[in-house]
Amino acid sequence: MFSGQLPQFLDPRKYADQGRVVEGQLTVADLPRLQEYRESLDQPVEISLAFDRDEEGHRRIKGEVSTTLVLQCQRCLEPVNYPVRAIINVALVWSEDQATALPERLDPWLVGEEPMVLTDLLEEELLLAMPLVALHDPCPTALPQESGEPEKQENADNPFAVLAKLKGQGK
Numbered sequence: 001m002f003s004g005q006l007p008q009f010l011d012p013r014k015y016a017d018q019g020r021v022v023e024g025q026l027t028v029a030d031l032p033r034l035q036e037y038r039e040s041l042d043q044p045v046e047i048s049l050a051f052d053r054d055e056e057g058h059r060r061i062k063g064e065v066s067t068t069l070v071l072q073c074q075r076c077l078e079p080v081n082y083p084v085r086a087i088i089n090v091a092l093v094w095s096e097d098q099a100t101a102l103p104e105r106l107d108p109w110l111v112g113e114e115p116m117v118l119t120d121l122l123e124e125e126l127l128l129a130m131p132l133v134a135l136h137d138p139c140p141t142a143l144p145q146e147s148g149e150p151e152k153q154e155n156a157d158n159p160f161a162v163l164a165k166l167k168g169q170g171k
């Protein structure tokens with residue numbers, strides 16, 4: 001549900017030239033690429049963006065998008081609420097050539113002549129800000145002791161070991 005002054009589509013060139021601010025709230029269900037987080041669909045997504053042009057005329061979008069995703073803890077497999085906050089700082093470009101010509105300090109966000117879909121940017125930035133592995137700190141329930149596999153306990157605190165183990169299972 002698009003609420004307040006959040007536009008679903010917008011003309012980023014005009015927004016930047018006018019120095020517009022876009023603020024409002026969505027839910028995770030509004031972001032197509034986050035649909036797999038089924039436990040999180042009702043979670044609010046806070047959006048605060050400012051469009052502008054810098055001294056050199058680069059059109060930019062700065063701001064942040066944040067939500068709380070309900071992920072599965074990779075240690076105890078129970079749900080864990082994980083705050084995800086992405087700082088957005090991109091320069092709008094209309095071609096690959098423009099992207100290449102940007103100063104290194106600016107991250108390009110490629111838009112076309114079609115209206116920009118606001119959620120494309122939001123979900124991309126949230127996905128980039130996602131944790132590689134979600135873990136409670138600490139887990140709310142004690143893990144069952146598994147006899148005969150002592151090395152499993154030693155590795156439990158290392159997210160990379162957990163990930164490697166998951167990959168090893170061919171998931």
Ligand SMILES: [Zn+2]
Pocket residue numbers: 073074075076077078080135136138139140
């Ligand atoms: Zn846990």
